[in-house]
Amino acid sequence: MTEAAPNAPEGDPVAVRLAGAIREGDRRAEDEFVRRYSPGLVTLLRVRSQDPELAKDLAQEALRVVLLRLRAGKLDQPDSLAGFLRGTALNLLANELRRSERRLADASSDWMDQIVGESSDPYDTVESDDLVQNMREVISGMKVERDRELLWRYYVDEDPKDRLCAQYELSPEHFDRVLHRARGRLKELWQSHGRGTPGGPRRMK
C-alpha cells in the first residue's frame, strides 16, 4: 500500500501535498504524482474502452493535462485530485470516441481492409500468445482436478451450466459456489505467478 492511499480521495493529504510541491516546481513530486495515479487511470480507461493501448495513451494525456494545471496552480481543490483526474480522463475518452465515429463516417471505401488491418497487428498477436500461454499454464497447474475441469469446460469450452450441473450432480446454487471457489484458486495462482496485462503505464516526458 502506498502512503495514505486506501480509498481516501476526499481530503487526501497526499494529493494536497503533491499539488503544493508541483506548484513550487518540485520535479520529484511530479514523478510521484505520475507513479501514484497512473495505475488507476490506466485501469479505469482500460475497463471503459476495452483497448489497452488507447487506455495507456489517454491516461498519459490526462496526467499531462492535470500536471500542467498543477504546475500553474490552477487546481481549485487539490484534495479532489482523483475526481479531477477521473473527469479529465473520461472527457478525453469521450472525445476520442467521437473522433472514431467521425473517422468511420468519413471512410468512403475499403472499410473491410481497414478492419482486417487493424485486427492483425503482430504486436497484439504476440501479447495474446503470451496471455494464452500463461493461462494454459496456470489452469494446468491447478492441483484440484475438478477445478481444472470445471473452469476449462465452463469458460473455455463454454459448456452450458445446466449440462455441467447434471454431469457433476450439482444444484445450480452449489455449482455457483464451486465455480466461485475454483475461480478464487485460479486467481491466487495467477497472481502468485505474477501474471498481468503486458505493459504498464508509461513514464511522462
Added chain:
Amino acid sequence: MTTYKLPLDARLLHDYLERRLDPREEEAFEEAMISDPEIAEQVRLELAMRDGMRELSKREREKPRTAPHAGHGETHQSRSGRHAVRGGRRWLAMAAAAAVALAIGLPTSWLLLRGAEQPGGTSVAEATLSPRVEAQGQLAAYDLPAQLVALDPGDQAATAPPVRLSLPEGVSEIVLQLPPHSPATPHRLVLSRADRPQVSVALAAARLPDSTNDGFTLATEQLPPGQYQAQIERLENGAWVQDRQFTLRVEGRDR
C-alpha cells in the same frame, strides 16, 4: 466517503467490470481506484485473467478438428472442431457494457419469428430487422425485405428465395435472435459461403443481452457481401440435427 476493504469483494469487482454499479457507486469506486494503486492492481489482475480466459477460449475454438465430432453431418466435413462451435460469449458478455460505450457502429437485431405452417410442411417465418441504437438509447425498426423460409430437414434451401440483407452504413453487428425455446436445448448456427462451401463457421447460441431469447451475434466484418448458406441446428441426444436452413445474401453497404 466510501471505504473499500482489501482484497476487494468479488461481487464488487464483478459489478464494476460489468458496469453494473450505479453512477454514484461507480464514481466513488473509480476515484478510490485512482487514489489507491492497490485497488487498481486488483482490478487489473481480474481484467488480465478474464482476457486470458477469453483469448484461450477463442484460440481453442479456432483449432482445427482432430477427430470427427459425433452428430456432425456430412455437409460440414471441413468444419472446425468441437470448440469452434462455441460463441465465446461468456467472457465477451462480461465486457459487453463497456464495449457498448466503444461501439463505433450500431448493433442491429435480426429477429426470427415463428410463422405459419405452409402446405407441404414448410414453415414461413417473417424476419424483422431492428437496428438497436443502444449508444443513443433509441430503438427503431424496419422490415427486412425478405421472408425467411424455414425448411424441413432434407429440403434444399437453395430452392428458396434468399434472405437479402442490405446493411446500412455504420451497422457493426447483427444479432440473429431465435424464437423462444428450452434453454436446455443448445442451438448453433453454421454459416458457409456459397462459393466456398468447404469452409464454414459455427456459432453457439447464447442468451442475448436485454432479451429472454437466445441467438447469435455476428460482426458485420465477418459478413462481406456475398451469398451464404445458413443452417440452424439443435442438439438432440448428443447429436446436432438440422432445425432450419436458409440462404442469406449480404449485399453491399448502403452509403
